[in-house]
Amino acid sequence: METQFRYVTPVPPHAATGRVAQVYAQLADDFGMARMAVFLTLSPAPDVLAATWAMLRESLLAGKASRTGKEVVALGVSLANRCPFCVAAHTTLLHATGDHRLAETVAAGGTPDDPEHAAMLAWATSRRGGAQIGPEHIGTALAFHFVNRMASALLTENLLPANLQKSRLVRSVGGRVMARTVRRRLLSGASLPLVADLPAGPEPAWGAGTSVGAAYAALRAAGIAGGELLGDAARAAVADTVAAWDGEHPPMGGAWLDAPLAEVPAGERAGARLALLAALAPYRVTDADVAAWRGSRPDEDLVRLCAYGAASAMERMETFITASALTGDGS
Structure with missing residues (x-):
């Protein structure tokens, strides 16, 4: 049977309990869908799931800024x-x-007619600062620097069976079906109780005092905690490599991994390699990469390790995209 899930067996909504059930319920209310593959694949790690949902909800779905502009981002x-x-x-x-x-202009690689949308798109695709943006836009960008990596590493590219999402008609009809939910204005902060008891560091300067900033602090902490699955040398190799990353895609092939992994003990290399792929080239994660590290480890560990790589890259991207951004109220 065709499935979107590459390596993880999700917690089904009917069997969910605790934090996972609470996230699923809010997803159904606020996103209009009880089953979303990206969140289902995170469900074996409830804290990562809740923090990811909080980050996406508080940046993309809630707040004052135009949903259209944030979807462009x-x-x-x-x-x-x-x-x-x-x-x-x-x-x-x-x-x-x-x-x-x-929608179709952006998907096809074109430039929007509206100057504001064009500026938002240029900022989002350049991976650098330079636009007049607010916390909701920064949060949306960072949310998807995390979500994209988790989706690329753990899901197939098929949003719909048989790749039906490639049809413009299907995309248009799907949009019309979701229109009422997407155009609702949601109140900020409703997801924060789902992460209130989770560890979190300081809120970022660009989002201090906002629900987006609180959600980002929770996601950063939940993701980086996955580094505990690695030994000290492997974790240091990942941290040092991401800290030196220029924000661009690595060269084709695997030679770019040779130097970072050279000083890592042989028994730790598979984990460091998988975390680095999740951070810098998640679309290149293979069955062999997962199998080399995973062994008998549970789905939760795989989600957490990938989240460590994704959160490390998200933190690095934060330094780029906020470097020259002029923050406002996001409206």
């Missing part, structure tokens, strides 16, 4: 990160905002 980041699953999803969600021409 989400789609632009997904295009830059080469995540076909998320590109298809957010093309459909742009259709749901009512701007069908904009």
Whole structure:
């Protein structure tokens, strides 16, 4: 049977309990879908699931800024990160905002007619600062630097069976079906109780005092905690490599991994390699990469290790995209 899930068996909604059930319920209410593959694949690690949902909800779904503009950011980041699953999803969600021409223009690599949308797209795809943006836009971009990596590593590219998402008609119809939910204005902060008891560091300066900033602090902490699955040498190799990363895609092939892994003990290399792939080239994660590290480890560990790589890259991207951004109220 065809499935979107590469390596993880999700917790099904009917069997979910505790934090997972609470996230699923809010997903159904606020996103209009009880089953979303990206969140289902995170469900073996409830804290990662809840923090990811909080980050996406508080940045993309809630707040004052235009949903259309934030969907342009989400789609632009997904295009830059080469995540076909998320590109298809957010093309459909742009259709749901009512701007069908904009959705297909961006998905096809074109430039929006509206100057503000064009500036948002240029900022999102450039991986650098330079636009007049607010916390909701920064949060949306960072949310998808995380989500894209998790989707690319753990899901197939098929948003719909038989790749039906490649049809413009299907995307348009899907958008119309979701239009009422997407065009609702949600109150900020409703997801924060789901992560209130989780560890979190300081809120970022760009989002201090906002629900987006609180959600980002929770996601960063939940993701980076996955580094505990690695030995000290492997964790240091990942941290040092990501800290030196220029934000661009690594060269084709695997030679770029040779230097970072050279000083890592042989028994730790598979984990370091998988975390680095999740951080810098998640679309290149293979069955062999997962099998070499995983052994008998549970789904939860795989989600957490990939989240460590994804969160490390998200933190690094934060330094780039906020470097020259002028933050405002996001409206």
